[in-house]
Amino acid sequence: MSYLEQNIRTIPTGLSKALYFNWPLALLLTAVACTGFLMLYSVSGGEIERWAQPQIIRFALGMGVMIFMAFIPINFWREISAFAYIFGIALLVAVPYIGETRGGAQRWIDLKFMTLQPSELMKVAVVMVLALYYDWLDERRVSRPFWVALPILLILLPTFLVLGQPDLGTALLIMAGGAIVMFIAGVSFWYFGIAILSIVLLVTGVFASKDTEYQMLKDYQYKRIETFLDPSSDPLGSGYHITQSKIALGSGGLTGRGFMQGTQQRLNFLPEKHTDFIFTTLGEEFGFVGGIVLLALYGLILIFCYVSALSNRDRFGSLVTIGVGTTFFFYFAVNMSMVMGLAPVVGVPLPLVSYGGSAMMVLLIAFGLVQSAHVHRPR
Amino acid sequence: MGKKTMKRPVKPGRLRQMLTRRTILLAGMQAGIIGTLGVQMRRIAVEQNQSFRLLAEENRVNIRLIPPVRGLVFDRLGKPLAYNEPNYKIDMVREQSGDPETVLRRLATIIPISEQDITSALEEMSKRRGFVPVTVAEDLDWEHIAAVSANAPALPGITPELGHYRIYPQADDFAHILGFVGPVSDYDLSQTDDDDPLLLIPRFQIGKNGVERRIEKPLRGKSGVKRIEVNSIGRVMRVLGREESQPGANVQLTIDNRLQRYAMERLGKESAAAVVMDIRNGDIVTMASAPSFDPNKFVRGISTTDWNALNTDIYKPMLNKAVTGTYPPGSTFKMVTALAALKGGFVKPEDKVYCGGFLELHNRRFHCWRRGGHGKVNLHDSLKKSCDVYYYEISQEVGIENISAMAKELGIGVEHELELPAVREGLAPTKEWKKQRRDADWVIGDTLNASIGQGFVLASPMQLAVMTARIASGTKISPRLVNAIDNRPHPVKGREPLDIDPAHLDAVRKGMYGVVNERGGTAGGSRIRKEGWDMAGKTGTSQVRFITKEERARGVIRNSDLPWERRDHALFVAYAPADNPRFSISVVVEHGGGGSAVAAPIARDIMLEALELSEDMDYRSLPTDVRAGRERPDDKA
CATH class of the missing domain: 3.90.1310.10 (Penicillin-binding protein 2a (Domain 2))
Incomplete structure (x- = not known):
């Protein structure tokens, strides 16, 4: 049975592909994005033009891109995976020369119509290239040291480039996303045990290097970690973020103060109230219930991803879908942990809700891959 | 790569199973983390809601x-x-x-x-x-x-x-x-x-x-x-x-700014105090203490130089001498001794005492200010000429307790309520006071000294003005400094009559009249000659040093030859008009020399000014156009 025959029999063609979209997933993404619009509208104090409107336009654009990508066969995306990765690395290397410096870090490339964060793009590219690698790799070689070392290099290269920007949060997400794809692909548990051990050693090393010539992180990053461990030590400095965000979340109660009734963000007690800390607004205005609803929406998105991956017999499609889902999971898990004081403050946005072009575009591109894999999955 | 995968689009077998298993494992772990987030969310938003809400309120409301x-x-x-x-x-x-x-x-x-x-x-x-x-x-x-x-x-x-x-x-x-x-x-x-x-x-x-x-x-x-x-x-x-x-x-004070200014000018560069009191209601019309200072300097922060100058000045410009300065009242106290003696029936106004210039008691000589003595003096002359021996004599019978009681009746050695800090009580000494405070027995010499306002007796210029006002009015009139706060008037205190026979008061008043207006009176030079404005008063010169026998034998050094701080205080108390008293006044010039020469002229001038201004001294309602600075810029906020 040739691939062509199978295609004809089971894979939809033309516009009829639309019928085979993962519509529930698209609806869930839209629902989350709409929550974001509401929050941005509220945070701006009722000025729709400030944040909500650009965000809506970007989302519409992103949805367009996602649908367009879904129509393109997954094989095409498989083909360009390696190029996407190389292109991403090239951009990362180029950022120090052509990038813009914001907040002490070089992360952005100005594309005139929008700013691009190559590190965001890299999250998807790493997932794609690893999925491609394991799709190609022979079953028996998966846990062989050489064949394990190769993908590790593929992960570490962009990780260190991003770390050098410096952007600890994104670097960790890239690493975690790649590791999960390796895990799902069937790499032996032993490697993960060793990896975790070496991470522990690395963290120890990073802290030991503090205040020496070989200091590996920026002072503010150390401070953030220290503050996370004891936020009260510096309530008006770095601990301010965590304390203030907990105050905003905590003052919401069960059902919140009501839409547009939040006070903390509007009065600027929260830094980055429209980006990384937007969840606090949701918590303050819609309370525990609002937070749980958003969490449930995120959970459902994951479920639809994983169900699609498990029903997909194409290894590349499965791996990409799980990799994207997991990356998505890391986004909101890290962001929410940070906002609720469970993790140090690392600059990770709340996916589809936080204001920002790059992250939303990249996420919708990633879900475009997921949709494409879903539409074109061998049944 | 592409071709290879195209040929094997589906990888069945072990890896496929592993993918499914591990995906389920992964999803389970993620579900656990999501659960943790939910629990943490509940903890912050629901369980700790109260405390965070409070913090939020603090954040917001200032x-x-x-x-x-x-x-x-x-x-x-x-x-x-x-x-x-x-x-x-x-x-x-x-x-x-x-x-x-x-x-x-x-x-x-x-x-x-x-x-x-x-x-x-x-x-x-x-x-x-x-x-x-x-x-x-x-x-x-x-x-x-x-x-x-x-x-x-x-x-x-x-x-x-x-x-x-x-x-x-x-x-x-x-x-x-x-x-x-x-x-x-x-x-x-x-x-x-x-x-x-x-x-x-x-x-x-x-x-x-x-x-x-x-x-x-x-x-x-x-x-x-x-x-x-x-x-x-x-x-x-x-x-x-x-x-x-x-x-x-x-706040409206009882002070008349014109008279206050006049008094300050008249005191000039002396270290002195003057108090003018309205006899009818106790209003303190003037309370001057010199030298003075500019309080505006303190508001804007006084310079160290100015501050040191104020503090090292021996004239003590910061001190309100009118209420905080207490002085031996000297001869101005003689009215107290006289009234105490009359009240106790120890003397009658016409009784005469021989003054030979001194009184010898227990081998100690108590001198009259006039070395040659005054001869035979009655009460009237004793005041007019300020004979000391007369008082030495009568005080031995009157006793310190009666004198002290009379002093208190007239306002010396008692507290007067004034809206000023450090209002001193003065001192009307008693035997018990000396026992307690000095751990010594009262001796008759103490009584003799007290009888002429020396020794332990102390009074502030304000108290002397009160004493004079009480003698003049026959009432227990008390001083007032504040007329009204926010138009709520402060009451006049002390309208009840003194516990003194009016005849006795009259005898003393006549003596005081003599001091100023009769031939031989010690303040004859300060007489007010205007008809109906006659002043009645009493001079006083109080020693601040003890004159030894040897010194006296060599001849008493003239005051002007002494260093300033050892010279006598000059005092004068008076009231006017004598037949219808309106004001009482007391003037104390620290180390000024003689009461008649230094204090009396000042008192006369101030009294004259007071009487001239008295026509136009009624309380006026407060103006409303004075800048209170009530407009504030942040009212707009």
């Missing part, structure tokens, strides 16, 4: 005090003695300024502030907590304030404020009565049990002396409260509520 405008002080004629002028100043909050020094240097290019101002402002800021506003410049022009406001974005933490200066237009003349205001100090806070939050405002002005201090609470007023919503950098977003402050009460 309570700011609106300082009240201090009440004004007027004299009896409605002339303002203390009012407020707007003072444009610049406050700085360290927390909000980032780098205070850079900001201050930038500020220095806009408004005139010296290097020293910058240094002291930085020092002050480092001492206080970061959010406390510190005044970096004051007394600015409106143009400067406007310039600072225009440059606000470049000057973080800097806010123009409208404060108030206390102005004392009469300057030196009222320094001792009004006192002055100054910024509340740590010492002030430790001394008071006042828990008014206004006192915690840095540089909040409170009364430091005089009436300003004693009527502090009514003058201060009540603070208002502004509940404002602020954002994280303290910027005011909106005013949530406002409770206006209540301006302090306006």
Whole structure:
């Protein structure tokens, strides 16, 4: 049975592909994005033009891109995976020369119509290239040291480039996303045990290097970690973020103060109230219930991803879908942990809700891959 | 790669199973984390809701005090003695300024502030907590304030404020009565049990002396409260509520500013005090203490040089000598001894005593001021000529207890309630007092000294004026300094008659009349010759040193040959008009020499002025157009 025959029999063609979209997933993404619009509208104090409107336009654009990508066969995306990765690395290397410096870090490339964060793009590219690698790799070689070392290099290269920007949060997400794809692909548990051990050693090393010539992180990053461990030590400095965000979340109660009734963000007690800390607004205005609803929406998105991956017999499609889902999971898990004081403050946005072009575009591109894999999955 | 995968689109077998298993494992772990997030969310939002809500409220609402405008002080004629002028100043909050020094240097290019101002402002800021506003410049022009406001974005933490200066237009003349205001100090806070939050405002002005201090609470007023919503950098977003402050009460004193000024001028450069009291109601019309100082200097922060000059001056300009200075009253006390003797029936006015220049008692000689003696003197002559021996003689029978009781009846050695700090009681000594305070028995010599107002007896100029007013009026009239606070009048106290036979008072009054108006009277030179304005008085010269036998044998050194601080005090008390008393006066010139030569002329001049002004001395209602500085810029906020 040739691939062509199978295609004809089971894979939809033309516009009829639309019928085979993962519509529930698209609806869930839209629902989350709409929550974001509401929050941005509220945070701006009722000025729709400030944040909500650009965000809506970007989302519409992103949805367009996602649908367009879904129509393109997954094989095409498989083909360009390696190029996407190389292109991403090239951009990362180029950022120090052509990038813009914001907040002490070089992360952005100005594309005139929008700013691009190559590190965001890299999250998807790493997932794609690893999925491609394991799709190609022979079953028996998966846990062989050489064949394990190769993908590790593929992960570490962009990780260190991003770390050098410096952007600890994104670097960790890239690493975690790649590791999960390796895990799902069937790499032996032993490697993960060793990896975790070496991470522990690395963290120890990073802290030991503090205040020496070989200091590996920026002072503010150390401070953030220290503050996370004891936020009260510096309530008006770095601990301010965590304390203030907990105050905003905590003052919401069960059902919140009501839409547009939040006070903390509007009065600027929260830094980055429209980006990384937007969840606090949701918590303050819609309370525990609002937070749980958003969490449930995120959970459902994951479920639809994983169900699609498990029903997909194409290894590349499965791996990409799980990799994207997991990356998505890391986004909101890290962001929410940070906002609720469970993790140090690392600059990770709340996916589809936080204001920002790059992250939303990249996420919708990633879900475009997921949709494409879903539409074109061998049944 | 592409071709290979195209050929094997589906990888069945072990890896496929592993993918499914591991995906389920992964999803399970993720579900666990999501669950944890949900639990944490519940903990923060639901379980700890109360405490976070409270914190949020604190974040949002800031309570700011609106300082009240201090009440004004007027004299009896409605002339303002203390009012407020707007003072444009610049406050700085360290927390909000980032780098205070850079900001201050930038500020220095806009408004005139010296290097020293910058240094002291930085020092002050480092001492206080970061959010406390510190005044970096004051007394600015409106143009400067406007310039600072225009440059606000470049000057973080800097806010123009409208404060108030206390102005004392009469300057030196009222320094001792009004006192002055100054910024509340740590010492002030430790001394008071006042828990008014206004006192915690840095540089909040409170009364430091005089009436300003004693009527502090009514003058201060009540603070208002502004509940404002602020954002994280303290910027005011909106005013949530406002409770206006209540301006302090306006105070009207009993003083006549014209007479006060006249008295201050008349005392001149002497170290002296003069008190003029309205006999009919106890109003203190004038209370002068010289030399004086300018209280305005204290309001704006007195320089070290000025401060040292005030403190090292042997004339003690800071001291309100009228109530805080106590002096041996000398011969002005003789009315007390005389009345005590008459009351006890020990003498009759016509009884005569022989004065040979001294009285010898227990081998000790008690001298009369006149070495040759006065011959035979009765009560009238004893006052007129101020014979000491007469009083030595009668006091032995009267006894110190009766004299002391009479002194208290007339207002010496008792407390008078005046709205001034450090109002001294003086001293009307008794045997028990000496036993307790000096651990010694009372001897007859003490009584003799006390009988002529020497020894232990002490009285303030204000008490002497009260004594004279009581003798003149026959009532227990008490002094008043404050006529009304916010138009609520203070009552007149002491309208009840003295516990003294009017005939006795009359005899003493006649003697006092003689002092000024009869041939041989000790104050004959200070007679008021205007018909119906006759003055009755009594001179006094009180020694501040003990004259030894040897010294006396060599011949008493003339006062003018002694160093200033060892010279006699010159005193004079009087009332006028003699037949229908209106005012009593007391004048004490420290180390001035003789009462008749130095104090009496001053008293006469002031009395004349008082009588001339008396036609036009009724209380007037307070003007309403005086600047109280009630307009405040942040009313607009």
